[in-house]
Amino acid sequence: MKTSVTHKIGELAKQAGVSVDTIRFYESKGLVSASMRSEAGYRLFSSDDLTRLLFISRAKQVGFTLDEISELLDLKLHPDDHTCQEVKQRTQFKIETVSAKIAELERIKRSLVRLHEACGGTSQSTRQCSILQLLETDDLL
Structure with missing residues (x-):
């Protein structure tokens, strides 16, 4: 009400x-x-x-998306039709999604560090830039 x-x-x-x-x-x-x-x-x-x-x-x-929030609101607004277990499952799924994103970001960071460390940062032309050369290979990831 x-x-x-x-x-x-x-x-x-x-x-x-x-x-x-x-x-x-x-x-x-x-x-x-x-x-x-x-x-x-x-x-x-x-x-x-x-x-x-x-x-x-x-x-x-x-970290919940608007779609996920909509689902949570439905669970909240209709408590007799849902269980706390359903809310917990949605939270567990979100934890798994965030963990996967963190793992992907860590992989990206390792690749960027590798690129950064491969470059001497000299004043040479970019024709000799190791970062640009590595980005053309499959060895990066």
Whole structure:
């Protein structure tokens, strides 16, 4: 049930620490929607909407995508239809995804370090640049 405290979009943005454009974008993605409209036609948001917006922001901060956040919101909004195990599984999947990205970034870093160390950094023409030569080979990765 929505609470009676209402906020215009600018007030909501300020309280949530996001931009008005971010709220509009979230609205377009179906993550948040105005609870009601004022007589003048302004979108009005409740305290529950602020709570939802803060939930979205926190979930983004720990790396969830908007699609994943949408799934989490569904789990949160329909608690009798879902289990905590489902939430934990989504978190485990996210951990595995982040771990894979970290491994890929570490591989990229090793390759960049190898490129950097292969170069003497002289003032010679780039025709002799070992970095550019290594980038033409399959030996890099």
